[in-house]
Amino acid sequence: MSTAITKETFPVLEMTCAACAVSVESMLKSAPGVKDAGVNFANQTAWVQYDPTAATPETLQKTVRSIGYDLVIDKDNQDEVKEEAQRRHYNEVKQRTIWSSILSLPIVIIGMFFMDMPYGNWIMMVLATPVVFFFGRNFFVNAWKQLKHGKANMDTLVALSTGIAWIFSAFNTIYPEFWHQRGLHPHVYFEAAAVVIAFISLGKLLEEKAKSNTSSAIKKLIGLQPKTVLLVDASGDTKEIPISNVMVQDVLLVKPGEKIPVDGKVVNGESYVDESMISGEPVPVLKKQGEAVFAGTINQKGSFQFKAEKVGADTVLAQIIKMVQEAQGSKAPVQKLVDKIAGIFVPVVIGIAILTFITWMVLGGENAFTHGLLTAVTVLVIACPCALGLATPTAIMVGVGKGAENNILIKDAESLELGHKVNAIILDKTGTITEGKPVVTDMIWNTTATDLRSVLFTLEQQSEHPLAEAVVSYLKVKPVKLDSFESITGQGIKGTYEGKTYFVGNKKLLPVTLNQIQLSQAGELQEEAKTVIYFANEQELLAIIAIADKIKETSKTAINALQRDGIEVYMLTGDNAHTAAAVARNVGITQYKAEVLPAYKAEFVKELQQAGKVVAMVGDGINDSQALAQADVSIAMGKGSDIAMDVAKMTLITSDLNSIPKALKLSRKTVATIKQNLFWAFIYNIIGIPLAAGVLFPVNGFLLNPMIAGAAMALSSVSVVSNSLRLKVAKL
Incomplete structure (x- = not known):
């Protein structure tokens, strides 16, 4: 079985x-x-x-645990244990970096400028010992654990080079006569050992800081579900129960301003519901009897009862949470170039050092051991991975700073490294290409009576319709005192003022017939994907009002810039096909899809990825979070939802889409800098390691002094840092 x-x-x-x-x-x-x-x-x-x-x-x-890592198996408190461990680990790395840097500074000053001062070597040894063996102990522990399983990584090389440099230097400090008797000066390399630990710790600190805590996005999504609900029993009474106790077919009451707890259908009452987390659209939707409502969406001013149809893991919100988790976990680990190189580089360097020592022992003559030891140590010192360890973090650090100067917040180094490969970009419509809130774009008056503006203002001020806010914000006049006011569901509002009745709403509500000019004006506005409402009295049409989610002024230029760079631009929206077509036409996008649900956005990202595209997703809402998590590079608009910003690896502080081409250009420049850094980190190794091994000794008796090897190592680090700093003045 x-x-x-x-x-x-x-x-x-x-x-x-x-x-x-x-x-x-x-x-x-x-x-x-x-x-x-x-x-x-x-x-x-x-x-x-x-x-x-x-x-x-x-x-x-x-x-x-046997190789130095840990698994969290406590299911009940997994997130808390993980977050606490990450916070503790970050604080430990921070403390190690600070203290190793503080102790390394005087060692460098003595080693470089006061090497002949009395007891200088002893002072450096006292200061270097805690840096190498206490603040740098993790390198040795991890190297040992890796060695037990026949593996090597950057920690192995750091432990070897710093450990041997310290042992060699300590021997030369305690027993300098060994070298004096052989006519050689006993050099020490305490500053090289200490600085390597400090620099590599700094690199690890930068990496830790860059790592985004993806669980907070999931937490915020889960936070959209209320903890308790109001259950309506058979007698019509309500009682509060935990959300976990809700069963399918239960009737629940939702009050104004509350979150809808589970998916279901309205059975009694009506209200406008903000469904932007699912559709992305800013205008709340009227929910009447028989209409579907979804968990996590927010009820506006009315209250209603609805019958639960999907609970727990079956709700749309639960599906979004699950898909975000899967998308965040579906990416293959990024095999960073430095780690790939380190995997080959470490064993090669160790092999060269051993081979150098053996060769000297066999062929070195009377000073075979002395020269063998000296050259082996020099190989390990010159091959120190300090510049290699700094190549990526310094470029990333400067790149992140440059991004911040240009209103681009970068949370994840991976997205900065990957941005230059993007060849397809998906833009959400609402809040990304458009402003994300309805505003009055046109108000065509058929009368010169100015007091009618105040009547329209007062009527809309009392309306519960989501679009009324746009008219109120646009007019900003003094209100009048209405004699009566009535809201007519699905049509609009009417009210009386000084004995006259006024109407605001759609064409169904109007008591008058529109003439050909008025019909033409309304038709043109609707063709531009604007919502048209009418203001009339019992005798005539007074005004035509057009409301739309305005396209941002910078959207078209940004989209043109992306297309010029050879990037395919797509628009996905939950809005209707008519509006989507109008917006796409205005900004120059030919590939778009309308009326899409959150799950489809993520599916569309996958389709493009399977077609070999490197996909960037730009969005601002909860409905975009699945697609943002799935995309190779995810960019959130700064005015969007917290969840979109949490899931995304880049956030634009500004709502200006021109920051996107800048972000991708910054990625290109950062990656170029990283490659240049790796070149500088390796070129001196390629030249220096053979010299350190003594290849020129048989030709002209030249042996590379380990002190010069230490200086070459320091110089390579300086060149890497200096090259990274050039990014600061780069034009985006």
Whole structure:
């Protein structure tokens, strides 16, 4: 009888690079009872398919702990444990960076400028020891754990180079006669060892800070569900119950301003409901008997009863939450270039150092051991990964700062590195291409009587219709005292003032017939995807009012700029096809889809990705959050919802779409800088390592002094930092 295979997802702690994710994944896959496993560095989780008779969460945790990482298996408090561990880890890295930097500074000053001062070597040794073995202890612990499983990463090289530099320097400080007897000066490299720890710690701190905490987005989505609901019993009485107790067919009461708890259909009463989290559209929708309502949407001024049809994990909101989680976890871990290089570079350098020592021992003559030891240490010192470790974080740090100067907040280094590859961009309509709120665009009066503006203002001021706000904001006149006021559902409002009756609403409400000119004016406005309302009395039409979600002034130029760069621009909207077509036509977009639901937006992103596109998604609402999570590069508008900004890896502080071409250009420049940095980090290794190994010794007796090797290492770091700083003056 076959045993059911269990699939579970666990948060992973202590991962600092993509190589860590690879190590954890390979360990989990090789664990007894595990059928398959995958680790996502981006959201710090691992999914494991295992046979529960052969493996348990505890054995999986033990496996992962054996190489220096940890699994959170406490299901009840997973998020809290993970967040607390991340916060604690960040604080630890911060403290290590600060203290190693403080102690390294005097070592560098003594080592570079006062190397001959009395007891200088001893002072440097006292200061360097806690930096290397206390603040840098994690490099040694991780290197040892990796070594036990036959693996090597950046930590291995950092531990080797700093450890050997310290041991060599300590030996030369305590027993300088060893070298004096052989006619050599005993150099020390305490500053090289300390500075490497400080710099690499700084790189790790920057990485930790850049990592976005994706769980907060999920938390905010879950927060859209009310904790309790009002249940209406058979006798019509209401009682408060927890949302978890709601059953299908229960009748629930929703009061003004409350969130709708589950999906269902209205059975009694009516109200306008803000459904922008699902449709993205800013205008609340009138809900009458028999119409569907969705969990997480917000009731406006009226109250109504509805029958629950989908509860718990079946609601639209629950599906959005699930899909955001899946999208955030579906990306393959980004194999950063530096980590790939480090995987090859580390064993090669160690091999060269060992080979150098052996070669000198075999062929070195009378000073074989001295020269062998000296050259092996020089190889490890010159190959120190300081510049390699700084290549990416310094460019990213300057790039992030440059982005902030240009109203682009970058939360994730990965999106800054990936932005230059984007060749398809999806724009949400409402709030992204358009302003996101209805405004009066046209008001055509058929009368010169100015007091009628005050009548229209007062009528709209008393209306509950969502579009009334736009008219009130537009007119801004003094109100008058109406004799009567009445709201007519689905048509508009009417009221009397000084014995005359006035009407505001759609054509059905009007007591008058429109002439040909008026029909033509209204038709033209509707052709531009504007909502037309009419103001009339019992004898004549007084005004035609057009309301629309205005297109931002910068949208067209930004879209043209993206298209000039060879990027395909798509528009997706929950709005109707007529409005979508008008907006697309006005901004120059040829590829668009209307009346789309949140799940389709994410599906469309997947379709483009499967077609080989690198996709950027730009949105501002909860309805965009799934697509933002799925996209390769996600950009939120700064005036949008908190959830969109949490899920997105970039946020535009301004509502100006011109920031998008700037963000992609910044990515191109940052990636170019990273590649240049890697060149500088390696070119001195390519030249320096053979010199350090003594290839010129048989030719002209030249041996590279380890002190010069340390200076070359420092110079490569300076060149990397200086090159990164050039980004500050780059034009976007």
